[in-house]
Amino acid sequence: MKKISIIVPMYNEEEMIDLFFEKMNKTLSKITNYTFEFVTVDDGSRDRTLELLKKKKEEQGNIHIVSFSRNFGHEAAVAAGFKYASGDVMIVMDADLQDPPEVILQLIEKYEEGYEVVNAKRIDRMKDPFMKRFTAQAFYKVIAKLSGKIKVPENVGNYRLLDRKVVDEINALSERNRVFRVEVPFVGYKTTDVGFVRAERPKGKTHYNYKNMFKLAGDSITSSSVAPLVWPFKWGIFVTLFNAIALLINIILYSCQMNDITFLPSYPSLVLFIIIVPMFVLGIMMIILGIFGMYLSRIMVEAQDRPVYIVKEDIK
Numbered sequence: 001m002k003k004i005s006i007i008v009p010m011y012n013e014e015e016m017i018d019l020f021f022e023k024m025n026k027t028l029s030k031i032t033n034y035t036f037e038f039v040t041v042d043d044g045s046r047d048r049t050l051e052l053l054k055k056k057k058e059e060q061g062n063i064h065i066v067s068f069s070r071n072f073g074h075e076a077a078v079a080a081g082f083k084y085a086s087g088d089v090m091i092v093m094d095a096d097l098q099d100p101p102e103v104i105l106q107l108i109e110k111y112e113e114g115y116e117v118v119n120a121k122r123i124d125r126m127k128d129p130f131m132k133r134f135t136a137q138a139f140y141k142v143i144a145k146l147s148g149k150i151k152v153p154e155n156v157g158n159y160r161l162l163d164r165k166v167v168d169e170i171n172a173l174s175e176r177n178r179v180f181r182v183e184v185p186f187v188g189y190k191t192t193d194v195g196f197v198r199a200e201r202p203k204g205k206t207h208y209n210y211k212n213m214f215k216l217a218g219d220s221i222t223s224s225s226v227a228p229l230v231w232p233f234k235w236g237i238f239v240t241l242f243n244a245i246a247l248l249i250n251i252i253l254y255s256c257q258m259n260d261i262t263f264l265p266s267y268p269s270l271v272l273f274i275i276i277v278p279m280f281v282l283g284i285m286m287i288i289l290g291i292f293g294m295y296l297s298r299i300m301v302e303a304q305d306r307p308v309y310i311v312k313e314d315i316k
């Protein structure tokens with residue numbers, strides 16, 4: 001019988017543990033043609049998550065606990081889950097039941113039809129606050145434009161089913177900047193999705209704020225495309241050509257003696273040329289520098305070659 005590993009990153013989820021296993025066990029008991037293991041990755045929780053996981057493990061043997069030495073982040077926890085899981089098939093899901101367990105039945109159904117990657121796709125984001133929906137939509141637009149041959153699916157988070165083959169390929173990637181949602185489409189394989197409506201978090205609170213979301217967006221963009229690095233080159237050519245033409249026109253006008261009038265700049269035009277235009281140019285230069293900084297900082301992280309996570313305890 002094939003084994004399915006359920007990979008669950010957990011950071012300060014003490015309130016969710018009982019409820020999570022209760023709901024999961026109930027759903028999984030309906031599936032009799034696979035065995036299951038839980039690979040729970042305690043991402044350096046500061047509450048009783050690890051302690052409660054150990055207690056749960058006494059009740060049910062199929063829990064594998066991997067515990068980090070500190071908080072390394074959601075992506076690191078997923079990466080560790082993949083390394084430590086022993087199943088033939090893996091399902092990644094959050095601990096807070098926002099990824100409804102029932103969807104697993106549909107994921108497995110698609111797997112049995114021969115798909116090696118089954119994404120759970122959020123079909124309704126109306127419950128999300130407007131700003132989150134807006135930024136998410138903008139993010140997917142940008143990434144779709146930039147990522148070229150890597151098709152990053154829209155509205156797919158971490159909830160997915162992956163065949164062992166796919167996970168082996170992901171494990172073989174040597175990058176430190178782990179972005180699961182880019183790595184899966186990068187690796188490829190036969191992919192499909194099933195739609196689901198994201199539930200609300202029953203207990204505890206989200207760990208994602210706008211700062212984390214921007215970091216994830218930056219990581220996703222830099223890990224899927226290098227196109228922004230050549231933007232200044234393209235736009236530079238455009239600006240230079242524009243300037244050359246403007247200069248040419250000026251020379252022609254001058255030689256025609258048409259601008260032979262005394263020129264006294266008005267106050268608004270002075271403000272425009274002394275303050276607004278230079279500030280605008282400075283702003284653009286800073287954005288370009290920032291884009292270079294984004295890539296450079298990731299190159300730095302890769303060059304340092306530090307481990308993505310450090311495991312303190314591995315309890316099988």
Ligand code: UDP
Pocket residue numbers: 008009010011012013043071072073074077093094095096098205206207208
């Ligand atoms: N998580 C983690 N490390 C972190 C932050 C979050 O392992 O540094 C886990 C968390 O316990 C949960 C999942 O990642 O299982 C998703 O987190 P959360 O529910 O806070 O994110 P949201 O659903 O709001 O995007």
Ligand code: MG
Pocket residue numbers: 094096098201206
């Ligand atoms: Mg959540």
